[in-house]
Amino acid sequence: MFITIDMESTIPIYTQLVYQIKEGVLQGNIQPGTALPSVRSLASDIGINLHTVNKAYKLLAEEGIVVQEKKGFRIANALPMKMSDPSLALLKIKIKEMVIDSQIYGLDLDSLIQDTTKTIQRGERL
Amino acid sequence: MIIYLIGTTVLIGIILGATPYMSQYHVPFGVTLTGHDARGETVRKWKKAHFLYHMSLAAFLSLLLWLVQGKATEEQFGIIYTGVVFFQFMLSFIFYIHFYNQSKKLKEKALITTKPEQRIGIDLAFRQEPFTFSTSYLVTINVLLALITAGVTLLNYERIPEVIVTQWDISMTPTTMTDKNYMSVLAIPMMQLFIGIIMGISNYSIQQAKQRVDARKAPESAKRDKRFRKQSSLMLVAISIGTQLLLMGTQSASMQAFISPEALMVLSLLFFVFVIGLVLWLGLRYGQGGSNIDTEALAEEEGFPSYDDDQYWKLGMFYYNKEDPAFWVEKKMGLGVTFNMAKWQGWAFLVGVILIPLVIVYLMI
Numbered sequence: 001m002f003i004t005i006d007m008e009s010t011i012p013i014y015t016q017l018v019y020q021i022k023e024g025v026l027q028g029n030i031q032p033g034t035a036l037p038s039v040r041s042l043a044s045d046i047g048i049n050l051h052t053v054n055k056a057y058k059l060l061a062e063e064g065i066v067v068q069e070k071k072g073f074r075i076a077n078a079l080p081m082k083m084s085d086p087s088l089a090l091l092k093i094k095i096k097e098m099v100i101d102s103q104i105y106g107l108d109l110d111s112l113i114q115d116t117t118k119t120i121q122r123g124e125r126l
Numbered sequence: 127m128i129i130y131l132i133g134t135t136v137l138i139g140i141i142l143g144a145t146p147y148m149s150q151y152h153v154p155f156g157v158t159l160t161g162h163d164a165r166g167e168t169v170r171k172w173k174k175a176h177f178l179y180h181m182s183l184a185a186f187l188s189l190l191l192w193l194v195q196g197k198a199t200e201e202q203f204g205i206i207y208t209g210v211v212f213f214q215f216m217l218s219f220i221f222y223i224h225f226y227n228q229s230k231k232l233k234e235k236a237l238i239t240t241k242p243e244q245r246i247g248i249d250l251a252f253r254q255e256p257f258t259f260s261t262s263y264l265v266t267i268n269v270l271l272a273l274i275t276a277g278v279t280l281l282n283y284e285r286i287p288e289v290i291v292t293q294w295d296i297s298m299t300p301t302t303m304t305d306k307n308y309m310s311v312l313a314i315p316m317m318q319l320f321i322g323i324i325m326g327i328s329n330y331s332i333q334q335a336k337q338r339v340d341a342r343k344a345p346e347s348a349k350r351d352k353r354f355r356k357q358s359s360l361m362l363v364a365i366s367i368g369t370q371l372l373l374m375g376t377q378s379a380s381m382q383a384f385i386s387p388e389a390l391m392v393l394s395l396l397f398f399v400f401v402i403g404l405v406l407w408l409g410l411r412y413g414q415g416g417s418n419i420d421t422e423a424l425a426e427e428e429g430f431p432s433y434d435d436d437q438y439w440k441l442g443m444f445y446y447n448k449e450d451p452a453f454w455v456e457k458k459m460g461l462g463v464t465f466n467m468a469k470w471q472g473w474a475f476l477v478g479v480i481l482i483p484l485v486i487v488y489l490m491i
Contacts, residue, residue, distance in 0.1 A: 001249075001251065002247060002248065002249055002250070002339070002344035002348070003248045003250060004245050004246065004344070005246045005248065006243075006245045007244040007245070007433070008243075034251075036250065037250055037252070037253065040451065042250075043451050044336055044452035045248055045252070045336050045452070046246055047336070047447065048450075049449070049451070
């Protein structure tokens with residue numbers, strides 16, 4: 001699977017990594033059980049600190065998207081059934097921010113969400 | 127003899143002069159250009175000029191060697207030839223810097239209208255399937271050949287002459303000799319072992335070097351890079367075996383068995399031509415990072431590649447990036463792999479590569 005990291009983005013690199021991998025899992029571009037590159041190898045390829053990659057992997061592991069084994073990280077065999085409470089709380093904050101912004105700028109949030117959902121379902125990249 | 131030296135000068139000229147044709151698509155002279163500029167008329171002229179400069183220089187130096195031969199003593203001629211080689215590399219560097227500076231200006235111009243992105247493409251499965259020849263096999267083959275040399279030498283130790291030749295001059299008269307002892311007869315197998323290790327490290331570096339994937343066309347870009355690395359690795363295998371056989375020949379010649387120094391000389395030169403041919407083939411057919419594979423697809427590219435790390439490349443040649451944990455990186459200018467100079471391990475490696483052969487040669491003489 002291919003991912004893209006934007007070095008100039010305001011979104012932190014570890015967040016980009018987390019969501020690129022999640023997107024890949026959701027779209028079936030990366031199969032359950034697939035081994036991820038080692039922390040050192042991925043950090044070297046991108047040219048960033050090892051901690052950044054480690055942080056992304058640990059976050060994914062906490063959520064159950066990937067599992068940590070002796071040899072490294074791999075994609076979990078099944079998607080986690082339930083979102084953890086802290087993650088859910090975070091999601092609610094994100095939704096709140098989205099609602100605030102859409103209200104301020106008068107955007108139709110529902111249709112924006114529908115468009116995004118369709119794009120992801122079609123397997124396209126945003 | 128003179129014809130060999132002239133041939134060598136011309137071949138080195140060809141390799142140095144043709145380098146921009148073998149470099150990364152967007153980086154003919156160490157500076158990242160837009161696709162539009164990289165294949166534009168200006169850069170095409172520069173590449174041609176760069177090649178012609180090198181050829182004229184090689185012709186001039188060849189003529190010089192031709193005129194000097196016979197007039198100088200063997201010793202003087204040796205010094206002159208060393209000077210010629212040095213001069214050739216030094217001027218080649220000056221030619222490069224000239225076009226490097228020109229490219230920088232061209233980039234500045236392009237930056238006014240085109241803003242480069244900083245998006246890095248990553249193939250998560252890049253190293254999942256090995257694309258190089260196995261490093262452990264490569265080292266095993268090399269070590270076995272070194273052991274064969276050592277074994278045959280020791281088994282025939284009694285029959286080796288009391289004095290062994292370690293150097294011949296240009297007309298194949300022995301010039302340096304050393305007394306036979308276990309240290310001196312095993313110098314060449316030690317050199318073979320050292321070369322085996324260096325070849326192993328080189329192959330490993332091809333496998334490990336940072337992937338260069340253009341985010342705009344990630345799958346195609348990763349495929350190019352892997353194909354190029356596979357061929358580089360196979361080339362390394364061929365060169366390493368050839369070098370080992372040549373060293374085995376040298377061992378035989380200095381023990382005055384099987385092969386004459388004259389035949390060895392001819393074989394060395396043929397091997398040199400073969401290596402230069404291989405490098406040219408790899409560079410022109412595949413190109414650095416696969417830049418010469420399917421050039422039609424590349425010809426559609428207009429802007430800058432998705433990621434530009436020129437700021438970390440000193441003179442477009444030396445990679446220095448403290449933030450980057452990567453040790454091995456694909457070269458920006460020319461073919462192959464180099465290392466991150468911000469890492470002390472790189473300098474240790476470099477010192478080792480220079481010192482160890484000197485120690486071995488010291489033991490030999």
